[in-house]
Amino acid sequence: MTKSKFKVIGVMSGTSLDGIDLVYATFKFNQQWHFEIIYAETIEYTEKWPSVLKDLVLYNFDELLRIDEKYTIYLSEVIKNFIQKHNIKTIDAVCSHGHTALHQPKKKLTYQIGNLPDIAKLLNYKVVCDFRKQDVEFGGQGAPLVPIGDKLLFSEYDYCINLGGFANVSYEFKNERIAFDICPINIVLNHYVKQLGFDYDDKGKIASTGTINKSLLNQLNALRFYKETSPKSLGLEWVKSNILPLIDAFELETKDVLRTFVEHVVIQIANIIGSDSKKRVLITGGGAYNNFFIERLKQHSRNKIVIPSKAIVEFKEALIFAFLGVLKLRNEINCLQSVTGANKDHSSGKIFLP
Structure with a gap:
């Protein structure tokens, strides 16, 4: 048995x-x-x-x-x-x-x-x-491997998004589970905020003081990975060869890098989840505590953003x-x-x- x-x-x-x-x-x-x-x-x-x-x-x-x-x-x-x-x-x-x-x-x-x-x-x-x-x-x-758990343990949500080193998503589409890495998030934000002596940008306070560099934002959004269809996944090697050199070439202040990259991530996530007030989106991972990021996401999408208990988030x-x-x-x-x-x-x- x-x-x-x-x-x-x-x-x-x-x-x-x-x-x-x-x-x-x-x-x-x-x-x-x-x-x-x-x-x-x-x-x-x-x-x-x-x-x-x-x-x-x-x-x-x-x-x-x-x-x-x-x-x-x-x-x-x-x-x-x-x-x-x-x-x-x-x-x-x-x-x-x-x-x-x-x-x-x-x-x-x-x-x-x-x-x-x-x-x-x-x-x-x-x-x-x-x-x-x-x-x-x-x-x-x-990768990603978490979606089977999303499907069997968290089926009440239309989208499950984890905001860790990378942002990834899992959802049902035509009776199949679809999941993929959306884009980097904390792996990039933490890399730059360390230049200011912090491990992470607490609640997104530093990013909130920055200014979006539209040229950098456009180039980030134009990266080929975002046009590829799933299944697809990202790794540290991709970030080191595609993201960091692109950002560094602009020689921006750290706060402006953070602000621009937050907007980039929000745009990429909103492109996936759309804007439907009936859809429920579960947000977990360290990025759930980035209040500024969550505010920006809510402004880009009318979906119901749900941040669960601390134990589930973390x-x-x-x-x-x-x-x-x-x-x-x-x-x-x-x-x-x-x-x-x-x-x-x-x-x-x-x-x-x-």
């Missing part, structure tokens, strides 16, 4: 490098899926890791493997501390995304560090991880990676052909035993 109730830990590290998100959640299946987040926490990276992780694309494969080994040990320690802190006794599996080192699906290449088999032995728990690789092998983008991706692991344990589809462009729906991920 297929198990219908799970207690699992979900682990997520995103491109914004603000830390490792962990959730301990229950999932129950009774005609449809229900979930409850019991504990959720973001663990900030220790001092050395952000500088290592932001430059992963610069390392050769042997260097990446050495980093992977060290990161796997570090990640296991973070997870063990989370388990001990919350005195968690029952764990069916730890379901981990790891951290993306390389993502070039057109070259059939994707590599997430922290997914080595050793992690199961280090934790002494079953681990489900490395969810992207199989999809890329099947001809898919390997931990939805970790929650859904926990859910991806649950589906993998049940040998059920957790990766959708309509989303990634793979040659079939499939149950992705690797299961490692302690």
Whole structure:
């Protein structure tokens, strides 16, 4: 008989490098899926890791493997501390995304560090991880992977948008789930605000004081990626080669860069979700706290913008990676052909035993 109730830990590290998100959640299946987040926490990276992780694309494969080994040990320690802190006794599996080192699906290449088999032995728990690789092998983008969770856990919303390092969207279209990366957001905003000595632009206050540079805005909006059809996804490499050099060429004040880029992101999102007061849009990720950005989005779209509880805003991706692991344990589809462009729906991920 297929198990219908799970207690699992979900682990997520995103491109914004603000830390490792962990959730301990229950999932129950009774005609449809229900979930409850019991504990959720973001663990900030220790001092050395952000500088290592932001430059992963610069390392050769042997260097990446050495980093992977060290990161796997570090990640296991973070997870063990989370388990001990919350005195968690029952764990069916730890379901981990790891951290993306390389993502070039057109070259059939994707590599997430922290997914080595050793992690199961280090934790002494079953681990489900490395969810992207199989999809890329099947001809898919390997991303985004969250839409299956949007479909099965958040079906009351017309659009699910996550504002992390990148803005991505998921929605139903002609009875299929469609999802893709819309554009970069925090990965760019945080890069420039660091020049002022801040990790992020709190509530968008700095951006709100800037002025839009229309020439830069037009060039950003004209980037070829935005004309491509889904499935499509973005990575750090694309930002470094297409976005940062374009912005830097204008030599603008940081506040004007932030203001212009906020407008760019708002325009790209509004192009996708349209303007229909009957449509409900779920906004999650760190960008949900950027009040100025949300105000601009509401001005560009009449859709009902919904910002949920703090736990969902901050931990939805970790929650859904926990859910991806649950589906993998049940040998059920957790990766959708309509989303990634793979040659079939499939149950992705690797299961490692302690």
